[in-house]
Amino acid sequence: MSRAENRLEITRAIQGTARRHLADVGPAALSLRAIAREVGMVSSAVYRYFASRDELLTALIIEAYDELGAAVEAADAGVRRRGDLAKRFLAVCHAVHEWARAHPHEYALLYGSPVPGYAAPDTTVPSAARITGAILRLAQESERAGHPLGAPVRTVSTQERRALGGVRPALDVTMSDDRMVRWLMAWQTLFGHVSLELFGHMHRGILDYDAHFQQVTEQLAADLGLSG
Amino acid sequence: MSRAENRLEITRAIQGTARRHLADVGPAALSLRAIAREVGMVSSAVYRYFASRDELLTALIIEAYDELGAAVEAADAGVRRRGDLAKRFLAVCHAVHEWARAHPHEYALLYGSPVPGYAAPDTTVPSAARITGAILRLAQESERAGHPLGAPVRTVSTQERRALGGVRPALDVTMSDDRMVRWLMAWQTLFGHVSLELFGHMHRGILDYDAHFQQVTEQLAADLGLSG
DNA sequence: ACACGACGAGAGCAGTGCTCTTGTTTTCGC
């Protein structure tokens, strides 16, 4: 085995072990030493592969974003042929919900509190944009199909018009301002629901998370004008 | 100074210092030893006042919930006399938004990722319920005033009806199911917006957070049927 | 007055991220 191959394999072993530890104990309790022990190295040796704990964390963040992004895109593609935009939107929402519930620590790493002293580098941006991009691409298709919004939107202020200016170039989508407002609200509701649920704020209030999520996402689809 | 007085004062000094450290470095980096140093004690002495780091954290969580709860209630009370429900709702939303921006680490402690290995005890529940309670009390008043929802809600499924069963006893409010669905969605949108903003997910997309928040909350008020 | 309990200090344990040095092994240029 060549040196380059070996390096790749060990890097993968470290990241894989880190991933499993992350799922077990969460990002804040991730121990580089414990990872090294399991891989069969001494802790200092890990620094040959990742310059710091933060760099390892960045790799895990990108991996998680890409996994969630792939899940979302797969869910969309799975119903694209025989489904209308409402079905596709619901599939995307459920993909986010299910992935988050299956990987609560990874979800917390992505959408929970930022790790203190850690600032995500720009390398994470493209992977992060996959999820929001997949959602807003449905919005764009909806507009191109000429579907009106299900619930009307108030007049968009000029400040808000300016504020929205960054979304189109960042995610490479185009649509009217009022549609973007509704879809951004749906985006916030979706992640608000998932975060509040996963972080325990629905405890003893909502008795059936899945039923409530179903109701909320169907309502979002109706507000967006997706239900035929 | 009697022993009991002294104990109270030192307890407060520890919690106050902890609070300042929390605002500086965030919950995960909270160091009991550093707090002890600043108070002028050795770390082991702190354990006379808080049985563990987790117990200190619990005290901070309750303090933060109560502070946010008080801010929300004050915002509501401030416009109650001369304002309709729309103004009160907007005041409450802005209170949450502003408190979160002024105290990002405290907000993260409350609504961000749970601290690993820490489970919030039931003592935090009443304080946590103040915020959601203040919001849903507006919903109740809106219903009692006979205001219809601004955006209609789909038929509430029987599963969802059951799922909502815990909200009324937990927060001591009553309202119809469809109204509760809309208000819970508004609750999710509000905290979704704040979390996504504070945790960096609107970076380079939304160029003016305040303008967008204004637009979104006004839209929520309209959907809830609050705007006269 | 005295015994008990509260208290602060200190040492110590097991763990952390990270750095530096040391010895070994692989790779590459001549």
Place this chain on the structure above:
DNA sequence: GCGAAAACAAGAGCACTGCTCTCGTCGTGT
């Protein structure tokens, strides 16, 4: 093919962390 250079693993060490245990000291209720 050989020697220099780079890559690598290991270990010791530093400054931390939460937490426990012990040991004197001092305030307080009986």
